Amino acid sequence: MSTNEIKNSLRSGPNKNGYYGDFGGRYAPEILMPNLIQLEEAFETAINDKNFIDEFNYYLKEYVGRPNPLYYAEQLTKKIGGAKIYLKSDHLNHLGAHKINNSLFQVLLAKYMGKTKIYCETGAGAHLIATAACGARFNLPVVGYMGKDDIFLQSTNVLKAKLFGASVVECVDGTGQKGVLKDACTSVLKAWSSDPTAFYCCGSAIGPHPFPKIVQYAQSIIGKEIKQQILEKENRLPDAIVACIGGGSNLIGSIHEFLDDHDVALYGVEAEHSSALTNGSIGIMQGFKSFMLQSNDGSATLDTKSLASGINFYSCGPEHSYLKSIGRVSYTYATDDEAFDAFQLLCKTEGILPAFEPSFAIAQAIKLAKEMSEDKIIVINICGRGDKDIDTAERMLGDKLGK
């Protein structure tokens, strides 16, 4: 069904039933199946409609502020003493994260389909504010689902979303006591099941087919820009690209354009205590088959924890499970401490405040860069800025921050 299928390419996407190798699929209740099929058809039509793509590109430029710089981090490079480090600046997008690429695409798709209401889930709140903003811009009401704990940790984002006119529904697990991203995911699927004429704007490359494909498509603008910019600056492709991964939208967006460039090493960095790709097993939940952290009999997810809410997820997008299974992408994890050190290092060396999420990628990239010679090039996607995290940073640093 995929119209942009490329022969013998890792970029040709899932098969007609939404599988990337053994992963992905569409494990949805029957109630959602007609919606998912309708969405898939509309997506394929839209991406072959020049007017739709022109509109998407127009707003990427004028509203999101793309292309954002591929910045040579000279100070950081000197400090580390190894490969040349470039930073892809998705933190400079409107609203300060890569999430807007996908929200914009899907809200335009909702409009294209004549939908009148949008549901979304969120972890750190970046997808919520991006979707809320696009909902405001294109006159579509947005209802965001967010875990109870994340609402507490990311109150500024909740406030922003409300200013953009969105309403926010607090989500908890079955105990009613706590709630994180996976609880928001389950809740939003339930809400959509109960209101199937609405549009569900999925925030990461997860969920039942066609969501992983749609999110990959929208986020691939990141990698397309990296490719063009590095060719302009260095006249060659980078040796490595590194990005963090929870669900995996910023990572797939950064690397998809390079999947067939086998000389470019690709790295995905998870948080230590939510490292599904490193420590998980294959399972099927929330509509897709992928690596996940789950109980022995598959009845429940395991509790995950991360300094970064946005990558605190028990599983990962199915395309990542596939890329792991064929060895195209190396998946590792960083600890909270390593990420927090990397966060501070980027602040001190470059005057750039990354979000906690990409700080996990920075931590891994530093290790890699050290091992690489000076003529090598490494690109890190800074997928969000850290304004949302400064209160936590202040708490963690305490007296060390000085007066």
Added chain:
Amino acid sequence: MINLENRISSIFKNLKLENKKAFISFTTAGFPDVDTSFEIMKSIADSGAHIHEISFPHAEAQADGPIIQLANIESIKNGINFDKVIGIAKEMRAYNQQIGLVMMGYLNNIFIYGIDKFAKEVSGIIDAVICVDLPADVVEESQLKQALKKENIALIKLITPTTSDERIKKLVENAEGFIYSVNVAGITGVKSAEIDKVNSQISRIKQYTDLPVVSGFGIKTVEDVRKFSKSNADGVVIGSAIVEKIQEISKKNTDKKNIAKFVKDFCSELIKSLNS
């Protein structure tokens, strides 16, 4: 080789002769705890329920409302696992040979256990399986269907208000046992079913199949069941309403015999209203 008739087919055939509808109960294995949940199932069988759905709990039950979700979480916390659910099914079959037994839940448990291993393990024990998140379009659907068929176990299809006629035709083509008609667009135990819509959906399904069609989701009270006694459904499924009763009574009363008795009385009343 003689293919023994599936227990479920005989149940519906006999009910039809008596002009009665099937009462299908649903409870969560392991809720409020493993032993009590088994006592409850035994008492439901004693009440005369025709078919019982043993729910194997999942924490991310995306098609279930708050009542069943809470039961799922509690039962997992109280030590249920998929092996134990199969154990309960075996004990239930030993206890009662007439009742139709269905295992209902989410695919991941069966996937992790192993599809073929599962089918062999429950052979001669259960009569059907319902997987909420297993549409016809995924690879495991045909795998599970074939594995179960070898053991004379049906894989039940769900049809919802959003399912098109074209899709119904495709879904009922290889269906077995009965068709589960989902009454509302949504999750279990929240919205109430509207009898007119229920009837027209069931008529829509019956155009394409001769299998019995049972009606579920949104049937909550004795009055609801009385209304459904005049519907064109061949049976009704009561799930959240029973689980909610178990929640209520188990808060006040911890004796498993008492809890089981209470649930039995509730089911007897529902059955009486259905086939009065």
